[in-house]
Amino acid sequence: MRHLQSFILGSALSLALAAPALAAQCGNNAGGFGQWKASFAGEAKAAGVGQRGLAALANASYATGTIKADRNQKSFKYSLPKFMQIRGADTIVAQGRKRKARNAGFYQSLEQRYGVPAGVVLAIHGMETGFGGFMGKSAVVSAITTLAYDCRRSAFFVPHAIGALKLVDQGAITPATKGAKHGELGHTQFLPGNALKYGVDADGNGRVDFYNQTDALASTANFLRKKGWKPGQGYQEGQPNFKVIKQWNAATVYQQAIAIMGAKIDG
Structure with missing residues (x-):
């Protein structure tokens, strides 16, 4: 019996040691962020994040402004006419038409390759950053890791936090790269996990740069195509x-606003 007990205890200990580490504990204020980062570093490393990404995680700061923005997303609760008014839909359409005419060959090439009409890409570009006029002033790594730590939508943002750290490893962004409050980056405000997966080096310089318009817009069209866009539909x-x-x-x-503006730009 003693041998059996020893065997059971030993087996239990072996299983415990072999079990994966528990996920980093989320929190609702800045108090546990440092402890969470230390724990999350293990998850990140296991997911393939390298030294540069881990260093960026270690230096990330709790983004109070991101949490405030996450709790206060009022514009999506407006009616469609009010939303389009606030977001400047008429200006986006007018500017989108001018941009399409000025660089027709580029937008034609996007549609030929990905099947996505210029109007949709331009509507997204205009809606997200005013065609690159304002791409955000929040540190991407700090913002996205704060959201991964925050309990409200931790499961959603953890893969994007891993994505941001891998983008740092690749040199696509740095720990100082600025983006939107929720960690979105570049001309069309890609979430980092999507940037990692769908990014395209459209200008052929050897790196994907979401702050380069050519790469960003091609990446946006690529995202839509990979998500099921049917050319000609x-x-x-x-x-x-x-x-x-x-x-x-x-x-x-x-979604409604993009569809309406896209059709007007293409019309």
């Missing part, structure tokens, strides 16, 4: 490609 509500716009942003009013 419509993208208004009820048409096959409208559901693909939902993959870019979950808010219905946003």
Whole structure:
């Protein structure tokens, strides 16, 4: 019996040692962020994050402004007309038409390669950053790791935090790179995990740069195509490609606005 007990205890200990480490404990204020980073570093390393990414994680700061923004996303609750007014839809359409005409060859090449019309790409570009006019002033790594730590939507943001750290490893961003409050980056505000997966080196310089318009817009078209965009099919509500716009942003009013503006730009 003693031998059996020893065997059981030994087996239990072996299983415990072999079991994967528990996920880093989320929190709702800055107090546990340092402890979470130390724990999350193990998860990040196991996911393939290298030394540069781990150093960026260690130096990340709790982003109070990100948490405030996450708790206060009022614009997505507006009616469609109000949302389009606040977001400057008429200006986006007017500027989008000018941009399409000025660089017709580029947008034609995007549609030929990915099947996504210029109007959709331009509507997203205009909606997200005013065509690159303002790409955010929050540190991407700090913002996205704060959201991965925050209990409200930790599971959603953890893969994007890992993505951001891998982008640092690759040199696509640095620990100082600025983006939106929720860690979105570049001309069309890619979440880091999506940037890592769908980024395209469209200008052929050997690196994907989301702060370069060519790379960013090609990456956006690539994202939509990989998410199921059907070339030649419509993208208004009820048409096959409208559901693909939902993959870019979950808010219905946003999806409707992109579809409307895209059609006006292409019209």
